[in-house]
Amino acid sequence: MDASCDLELDVNGEQTFFIHKNIISSYCGRIRNLFIKSKGPTTNLKVIFHDFPGGPETFELVSRFCYKDGNIDINPYTAPRLFCAAHYMEMNETISGSQNLLEQTKKSIDEIKFWSWAELLSALKNCQDLVPISSSTGILQKCMDSLVARLVYASETSPSCPSSSSPDSLGIRLSTDSKSTESLKSGFLRPTNWWFEDLVSILTPNLVKLLVKSIVLYKFDNGVTSRFLFYYQKSRFINATSDEKREITETIIDSLCLLDQNAVSCKSLFGILRVAMNLNVKNIYKNNLECMIGSQLDQATLDNLLVSSPYGSNYLYDVNLVLQFVKYFLAGKIAREIPASELKRVARLIDSYIKEVAPDPRLKAYKFLALVKALPDSARDSYDEIYHAIDIYLQVHSGLSDEEKTSICSCINYDKLSTECCNHLTQNDKFPSRFATLALKSQQVKLENLFSGMDLQKRYHPSPHEPMETRTKGEKHKQVVLYAQQVASQGTKVDIVKENEKMRAHLEGMQWRVIELEKVCRKMQTQMAKMLKSRLSRQSSAKSLPRLCS
Numbered sequence: 001m002d003a004s005c006d007l008e009l010d011v012n013g014e015q016t017f018f019i020h021k022n023i024i025s026s027y028c029g030r031i032r033n034l035f036i037k038s039k040g041p042t043t044n045l046k047v048i049f050h051d052f053p054g055g056p057e058t059f060e061l062v063s064r065f066c067y068k069d070g071n072i073d074i075n076p077y078t079a080p081r082l083f084c085a086a087h088y089m090e091m092n093e094t095i096s097g098s099q100n101l102l103e104q105t106k107k108s109i110d111e112i113k114f115w116s117w118a119e120l121l122s123a124l125k126n127c128q129d130l131v132p133i134s135s136s137t138g139i140l141q142k143c144m145d146s147l148v149a150r151l152v153y154a155s156e157t158s159p160s161c162p163s164s165s166s167p168d169s170l171g172i173r174l175s176t177d178s179k180s181t182e183s184l185k186s187g188f189l190r191p192t193n194w195w196f197e198d199l200v201s202i203l204t205p206n207l208v209k210l211l212v213k214s215i216v217l218y219k220f221d222n223g224v225t226s227r228f229l230f231y232y233q234k235s236r237f238i239n240a241t242s243d244e245k246r247e248i249t250e251t252i253i254d255s256l257c258l259l260d261q262n263a264v265s266c267k268s269l270f271g272i273l274r275v276a277m278n279l280n281v282k283n284i285y286k287n288n289l290e291c292m293i294g295s296q297l298d299q300a301t302l303d304n305l306l307v308s309s310p311y312g313s314n315y316l317y318d319v320n321l322v323l324q325f326v327k328y329f330l331a332g333k334i335a336r337e338i339p340a341s342e343l344k345r346v347a348r349l350i351d352s353y354i355k356e357v358a359p360d361p362r363l364k365a366y367k368f369l370a371l372v373k374a375l376p377d378s379a380r381d382s383y384d385e386i387y388h389a390i391d392i393y394l395q396v397h398s399g400l401s402d403e404e405k406t407s408i409c410s411c412i413n414y415d416k417l418s419t420e421c422c423n424h425l426t427q428n429d430k431f432p433s434r435f436a437t438l439a440l441k442s443q444q445v446k447l448e449n450l451f452s453g454m455d456l457q458k459r460y461h462p463s464p465h466e467p468m469e470t471r472t473k474g475e476k477h478k479q480v481v482l483y484a485q486q487v488a489s490q491g492t493k494v495d496i497v498k499e500n501e502k503m504r505a506h507l508e509g510m511q512w513r514v515i516e517l518e519k520v521c522r523k524m525q526t527q528m529a530k531m532l533k534s535r536l537s538r539q540s541s542a543k544s545l546p547r548l549c550s
Helices: 021-027 029-037 055-067 079-089 101-109 117-129 133-137 139-157 178-184 196-202 205-218 222-236 242-256 266-279 283-295 319-335 340-357 365-373 384-396 402-409 419-426 433-459 467-488 498-544
Strands: 007-011 015-019 045-049
Touching: 007 021, 007 055, 015 021, 015 055, 021 029, 021 055, 029 045, 029 079, 055 079, 079 101, 079 117, 079 133, 079 139, 117 139, 117 196, 117 205, 133 139, 139 205, 196 222, 205 222, 205 242, 222 242, 222 266, 242 266, 242 283, 266 283, 283 319, 319 340, 319 365, 340 365, 340 384, 365 384, 365 402, 384 402, 384 419, 419 433
Parallel strands: 007 045
Antiparallel strands: 007 015
């Protein structure tokens, strides 16, 4: 060792440097303070750094700065490392009238808006190796904000095209100076995902969320951002271990939660869900993902919902997962008013799902019941699908107790069953007999309501100008007759209890009432036709008279 090199310095256990104590301490406040506090010998000194930012390569740049009296080339590739090292070594004092290292690097970083895209990516990559130092000094956030600002600026000034390219490959220095602005406005085209591969190659999962936070702050396109996240997950999975895949997936889920959910693809969320279930991600991320899917459940398909049950479960499909989706969907109703059309779409989807899982012989009655009751009655205009699903379930699960059958059959709103389903129900021995009676009663109420409407039409005397409407009402009467005959005929097919016999007689009486009303309607039509003919005749006579001379 040279006699002038009286200080041995170990950098992170990776490399040892022999330097002159006085030279290094004159520029580095951290080294100088160590010797001021030390009361030991001043020869054969050794200093060990365990967390020097940037490692031996960066320390070599620092020592070069010291040996050259503060003269060193600082560029976008070295500025982030030197800036963090200057903070770490407390190099904030001016020596011999020249700027200290901290001031020089800070000045270079302040010109970040003039850096090229490649220089910015390099700086961002270097910052990742300097965490947490780069985070505490703010250099990492500056690089990220500048990068997102470029993306926003590029998206606002340049349309997309089918070819893949980056700003530098197009000959564009993507910054905010006047030269860059003119280049961007000159008509170069590029797709919205031109930057995906660049960032996938340099960003660690830890920085992906930081990127998304900046994107949200700068109001960059959330749809493009969500596509980047799915692309990142797919690309990084190629060579990742199981633990790395889990970290990436958790990062993607966490980042997607920051975006506008309307900009996130429901299909892609289900893709992430299947991956997450295989990787056993933490419950907090799984719950967040279920919440995101639930918020846009109306966009899902039946195939999306048919997720296999977890390993070790005794049923075919993951019913609990679908129940969670519905729970989160309805929870959104508290925060926002769900449109009726959206609610009904979800009801149709869930009804199809219930019908699909009903044949599963291992599906417990209480789970099936929970599915049927998951949505409010107002979500369904018709219970036909639910009826068919229950019919299948009762056929497969013939060993249900009477209590379980009653609980399941009670879930149907019989007022919302079609005539066809009621006809089927009256002959369905899988349903307890009292539910057939309930179905007939609901049909009776419908008939009575229709008869009330017909009585109002009887009292209504339309003007001669409405012959078509009158004929339409006549057709409606005929439809009511057919409807009443169809419902009343069920009384002859059902012989359950005395109450059904009485109901049949009552319905037959109502059928005769409908026939009488039809006769009255025909008579009204004849009278109105005569009135119209008479009125037209009078108008024709009036037109044939000569006009009086004035």
